[in-house]
């Protein structure tokens with residue numbers, strides 16, 4: 001099993017392991033015995049289990065009466081290191097730490113279900129915008145490809161993307177299946193295409209209103225987005241977006257998929273830290289969590305838009 005979220009330790013490999021590690025600590029406040037679930041790529045998780053076991057082996061003997069438990073804790077962790085868990089067990093632990101495994105699990109095509117829905121939705125929405133007037137304008141097509149890249153990263157190959165956008169869209173796409181943030185990103189993308197020539201015709205506006213309804217938003221949301229996308233707003237928006245990106249931990253022009261992965265990873269890091277934190281640190285972590293969630297909202301409310309794009 002592999003998830004479309006990268007490992008919180010190395011930030012490079014996808015998450016593929018969830019192991020329970022036991023630990024004993026002496027001479028500190030709080031419970032000297034702790035079990036926690038470690039989530040990450042296989043090498044990192046096993047390294048963490050080894051480090052925790054070594055720590056117990058060094059200091060666990062001096063806790064009273066916990067010294068008695070030390071051999072049991074070490075034995076448990078050694079078994080954890082030696083045995084490969086069945087996928088069902090890994091899945092159960094991933095769910096326990098709050099990861100939506102069903103949506104994040106990467107399938108044979110290298111995409112998670114959430115990414116596939118977003119990618120299909122993006123192709124549908126962008127192809128609809130490109131084919132709206134019955135002619136495929138190369139400028140619109142090029143712009144749609146650029147936006148698709150921003151939304152789905154390299155999840156779909158460039159050749160595949162060009163081929164799919166050049167065809168009229170499949171009319172059966174269920175846009176409601178895309179998650180709420182993804183739908184917002186798609187509506188924004190359609191608005192960006194409509195704005196490409198600097199103004200929005202009445203026909204385009206009507207089409208965007210219809211699309212907004214398909215995406216489960218009020219037509220007014222499309223109007224607000226168009227207002228936001230006006231070139232005069234671009235500077236403030238870019239600044240807000242750059243600030244949000246810094247909090248989430250990605251570059252200002254990162255794709256939606258990259259941003260989501262970084263966001264999930266940051267949530268995971270905070271979640272993991274809370275388990276072992278003292279009261280003062282808990283407070284800091286709560287502040288950090290609020291900042292992260294606000295940044296995630298800002299990221300979606302402040303769409304990337306290059307006013308000079310051709």
Ligand SMILES: [Zn+2]
Nearest residue numbers: 007010041044
């Ligand atoms: Zn790793």
